[in-house]
Amino acid sequence: MITLGVLEFSSIAIGIRALDEMVKIAPVKIVDARTICPGKYLIVFSGDVASVEYSYYKGVETGGSCLVDQLFLPLVHPDVIPAIGNIVFSDEWDTIGIIETNSVVSGIEAADEAAKTGGVSILEVRLAIGFGGKSYVKMMGSLDAVQAAMEAGTTKAKAKNQLCMETLIPQPHKEIKPYFFK
Numbered sequence: 001m002i003t004l005g006v007l008e009f010s011s012i013a014i015g016i017r018a019l020d021e022m023v024k025i026a027p028v029k030i031v032d033a034r035t036i037c038p039g040k041y042l043i044v045f046s047g048d049v050a051s052v053e054y055s056y057y058k059g060v061e062t063g064g065s066c067l068v069d070q071l072f073l074p075l076v077h078p079d080v081i082p083a084i085g086n087i088v089f090s091d092e093w094d095t096i097g098i099i100e101t102n103s104v105v106s107g108i109e110a111a112d113e114a115a116k117t118g119g120v121s122i123l124e125v126r127l128a129i130g131f132g133g134k135s136y137v138k139m140m141g142s143l144d145a146v147q148a149a150m151e152a153g154t155t156k157a158k159a160k161n162q163l164c165m166e167t168l169i170p171q172p173h174k175e176i177k178p179y180f181f182k
Contacts, residue, residue: 015041119145
């Protein structure tokens, strides 16, 4: 059972200190840890429930008032972690869905909800690199599956007032494919 934790800090220095304390308290795998726009620090980590929970609460304690957003997600969908900061290539080319959020945590939550709805492949979860702190999720599947997944993912982001934009592209032209997977 894989669990995902995400902590977003307003202070880079506190974020790095939290990272050190988090890996010292429990054996977690760091998926990503770095500065993000605009001048924040992000830690994404995974592992078994207990290890992630210990590290998560240590990071929350260390971050204190510098904590911007947070996520503790037991049973994360298996498509989400490989897509964080990476492009997962697919030969499928039916319908594209993109959810753009105003925060990293909301982007990951939207990806997880979309994947759990089923019938879509999560191709990329891009986290706040040169986007002014925004994130986006790319998915692909049949028209019905992408519509349902988009609804689930955007509902989660809307509930936190973090949805920036969403778009659905049925039967995308083959000319955009190399740019979509960039």
